[in-house]
Amino acid sequence: MIIRGSSVSGDLKLRTQDLVIGSGPGGSTVAMLLAKAGRQVIVLEEGSFVPAEEMTQREGQMMGRLFSEGGTRTTEDKGVTILHGQVIGGTSVVNHLICFRTPDRLLELWAAEGIDDLDPAAMKLRFDRIWEILNVARIDESQLNRNNTLLMDGAKKLGWKGHPFDRNANSCLGSGFCTIGCAYNAKQSAALTMLPLAGQYGARVHADCRVTRILHDGSRVTGVEGVVLGADRRPKAKLFVEADRVIVAGGAILTPTLLLRSGVPDESKMIGQNLYLHPGSPVIGHFPGMNVDPTVGILQGYGISEFSWPLNGHPIDVLPEGVSGPPGVASVVVPGLGAAHRDGMRQINEAAIAGVLLRDHHPGHIELRDDGRPLVHYTLHPEDAERMREGSKKTIEAYFAAGASRCMTGHTVPTEVRSVTELNRLDSASYAPGSIALISYHQMGTARMGGDAKKHATNPDGRLWGLKNLYVADASLFPTASGVNPQISVYGMAMRVGERLAASS
Amino acid sequence: MSSPTRRNLLIGLATGFLAVVATQVRNVLPGDPAEGHQMLDAESIVIVRLLAECFIGPDHVLVDVPLEVDHTLAALPEVGELWKRLPKLIEAAPLLEGYFSGFTALSAEDKEKFLAGWAASERLEKRQIYNGLRALILSHFYFQPASWAAIQYAGPWVGRIDLPILSPRFPLEVQ
Numbered sequence: 001m002i003i004r005g006s007s008v009s010g011d012l013k014l015r016t017q018d019l020v021i022g023s024g025p026g027g028s029t030v031a032m033l034l035a036k037a038g039r040q041v042i043v044l045e046e047g048s049f050v051p052a053e054e055m056t057q058r059e060g061q062m063m064g065r066l067f068s069e070g071g072t073r074t075t076e077d078k079g080v081t082i083l084h085g086q087v088i089g090g091t092s093v094v095n096h097l098i099c100f101r102t103p104d105r106l107l108e109l110w111a112a113e114g115i116d117d118l119d120p121a122a123m124k125l126r127f128d129r130i131w132e133i134l135n136v137a138r139i140d141e142s143q144l145n146r147n148n149t150l151l152m153d154g155a156k157k158l159g160w161k162g163h164p165f166d167r168n169a170n171s172c173l174g175s176g177f178c179t180i181g182c183a184y185n186a187k188q189s190a191a192l193t194m195l196p197l198a199g200q201y202g203a204r205v206h207a208d209c210r211v212t213r214i215l216h217d218g219s220r221v222t223g224v225e226g227v228v229l230g231a232d233r234r235p236k237a238k239l240f241v242e243a244d245r246v247i248v249a250g251g252a253i254l255t256p257t258l259l260l261r262s263g264v265p266d267e268s269k270m271i272g273q274n275l276y277l278h279p280g281s282p283v284i285g286h287f288p289g290m291n292v293d294p295t296v297g298i299l300q301g302y303g304i305s306e307f308s309w310p311l312n313g314h315p316i317d318v319l320p321e322g323v324s325g326p327p328g329v330a331s332v333v334v335p336g337l338g339a340a341h342r343d344g345m346r347q348i349n350e351a352a353i354a355g356v357l358l359r360d361h362h363p364g365h366i367e368l369r370d371d372g373r374p375l376v377h378y379t380l381h382p383e384d385a386e387r388m389r390e391g392s393k394k395t396i397e398a399y400f401a402a403g404a405s406r407c408m409t410g411h412t413v414p415t416e417v418r419s420v421t422e423l424n425r426l427d428s429a430s431y432a433p434g435s436i437a438l439i440s441y442h443q444m445g446t447a448r449m450g451g452d453a454k455k456h457a458t459n460p461d462g463r464l465w466g467l468k469n470l471y472v473a474d475a476s477l478f479p480t481a482s483g484v485n486p487q488i489s490v491y492g493m494a495m496r497v498g499e500r501l502a503a504s505s
Numbered sequence: 506m507s508s509p510t511r512r513n514l515l516i517g518l519a520t521g522f523l524a525v526v527a528t529q530v531r532n533v534l535p536g537d538p539a540e541g542h543q544m545l546d547a548e549s550i551v552i553v554r555l556l557a558e559c560f561i562g563p564d565h566v567l568v569d570v571p572l573e574v575d576h577t578l579a580a581l582p583e584v585g586e587l588w589k590r591l592p593k594l595i596e597a598a599p600l601l602e603g604y605f606s607g608f609t610a611l612s613a614e615d616k617e618k619f620l621a622g623w624a625a626s627e628r629l630e631k632r633q634i635y636n637g638l639r640a641l642i643l644s645h646f647y648f649q650p651a652s653w654a655a656i657q658y659a660g661p662w663v664g665r666i667d668l669p670i671l672s673p674r675f676p677l678e679v680q
Contacts, residue, residue: 001678001679001680002677002678002679002680003680004679004680007680049679051679052670053670055663056661056663057661057662057663058648058661059644059648060573060577060645060648060649064577064580064581069581069583069584070577070580070581070584072581072584077629077633078632078633078636078637081640135674170671170674171671173662173668175662177661177662183662183663183670184668184669184670184671185670185671185672185673186671188674191677192673192674192675192677193674193675195677196673196675196676196677197675199677199678200675200676233580295658326658327647327648327652327653327656327658328643328644328645328647328648329644330647331643331644331646331647332639332640332643332644337559337560337617337620337621337624337639338559338560338561338562338617339562341560341561341562341643342561342562342564342655345647345655345656346655346656346657348656349656349657371583373583412624412625412632412635412636413621413624413625432629432632433629433632433633434629434632434633434635434636435632437636
């Protein structure tokens with residue numbers, strides 16, 4: 001059952017065996033497994049419950065309702081825009097449905113941190129189960145929109161590896177509004193899958209509840225305190241939940257923020273460190289006279305895996321993916337100002353857009369602002385920037401192979417390339433903060449899991465080394481960046497944590 | 506020029522400079538919100554409108570961009586308090602960069618030149634402010650239906666194409 005903040009009158013005082021903070025892929029999966037095991041489970045989510053009937057497909061209306069800080073969060077240097085969902089179902093409500101099973105290379109890398117039961121065979125069982133619950137299926141090439149087929153055509157002509165994505169959809173209509181929530185219940189988000197299942201097993205999900213502090217005595221957690229938010233998103237009542245165990249799954253930005261704010265013991269000093277953002281940067285290919293119409297259809301359907309390390313062992317370690325969004329988002333990506341920008345927007349139906357997803361090798365970190373909100377320190381490292389530059393060049397090559405007349409990157413000072421012989425124009429383009437549009441949809445690593453209390457924030461069970469009954473179950477656990485869209489890796493890691501919690505109760 | 510005269514001239518110039526700086530510092534502080542607005546004062550509204558003209562071109566009149574921006578800043582009080590200071594910062598900045606007026610009094614050509622200079626600046630803070638204002642203004646223009654015809658964007662399906670909402674595969678109880 002989902003309980004909205006509007007249905008709560010007076011202060012909210014609760015008692016439970018297991019308390020889960022966050023209702024995205026991580027929190028919902030743990031909640032489902034624990035409730036199924038017969039545990040009393042309460043889930044607290046700061047965001048609201050937004051059903052399909054309230055998804056208006058209007059960016060100006062939905063960004064504020066679905067994204068943390070209305071989608072305005074950036075790194076401290078303003079170089080990267082950080083997007084993550086804050087709604088019942090978390091980021092799974094606003095993602096583009098891409099499903100990658102954690103690649104074997106990555107599982108081996110992570111297992112080397114001292115994490116057991118992470119071998120491909122064990123994870124396959126979990127992924128198979130997640131596949132079924134989320135209704136994941138491979139897109140047929142015939143379902144791709146023109147924006148994605150152009151990237152695919154280019155890759156095929158160059159002999160590069162790539163494939164249409166697996167997606168968690170049910171009868172997708174291809175309306176093209178995945179970014180701001182599915183108005184048809186086609187996207188099989190955690191709000192429509194794991195959470196209802198958790199509810200069937202007895203879990204209670206409280207929306208509009210902001211946890212401000214985890215209460216502990218230095219060795220054990222006793223519960224949490226916070227506030228219930230009103231319709232105006234301001235506190236309307238106090239919240240207190242007493243719990244035997246607490247599992248934090250607020251995502252790799254807000255999980256460490258809560259842990260730091262609560263002053264939990266951390267011998268490793270790794271809480272909030274090891275932040276990977278998977279920055280993505282746009283490449284635009286122009287195809288004059290062609291009706292590409294990138295805003296309609298399956299927005300994100302095809303990726304070039306040739307240059308991915310987790311998927312293909314390639315050192316550039318980038319994953320170019322065909323992707324688009326509604327015009328408000330697109331307007332920020334289209335370079336230039338004044339007449340140049342206006343022309344770019346008027347030609348957008350003849351443009352193909354890709355995001356170059358970078359597996360960043362150099363992390364940033366999070367610290368607390370005076371008001372308790374996160375301050376994200378992350379600047380694209382020069383080595384990462386060089387790989388981003390190479391990835392952008394490869395994407396441009398693919399567009400020229402597909403017949404593009406010119407290509408542009410997302411640089412603040414517009415950078416245009418008119419043929420492959422002009423690719424060296426990118427050599428002098430700056431990747432310093434604020435010189436290139438970078439967007440992060442995937443945040444990871446800020447409570448990394450591993451076998452050494454001095455190096456890792458959480459142990460192989462997902463428990464904080466310093467507390468007996470406080471756990472993490474989201475992308476914060478990842479030891480490194482995933483290099484592929486991480487949704488399924490989050491479900492998989494959370495399932496592993498949930499299984500252990502269920503077995504130990 | 507005799508030494509006392511030169512000293513008086515220098516004192517006069519220094520006093521004048523300090524007066525200009527003091528005026529600009531006072532001017533960059535946000536005033537009371539204008540009527541119908543919750544965050545932006547009247548001067549900031551003019552600056553945002555002129556910025557919109559630079560970023561978007563003549564079509565900016567199709568949308569009341571300052572009002573849309575004001576709504577968003579009001580809904581995000583923590584970040585809104587910071588953002589609402591930026592327009593007046595932009596107004597004051599050209600005087601410190603060799604222009605002879607504030608942003609609003611620059612010619613259209615100089616406005617674009619000034620902004621392009623900030624886009625390409627070596628100073629991180631200038632690129633940050635440029636990118637922030639650009640994103641805020643462009644997105645709030647293209648969020649609005651009045652902007653869509655020019656880019657041949659048909660708009661949301663909701664309210665335009667009658668399609669059923671699928672029943673969830675797993676029943677969901679909401680209170």
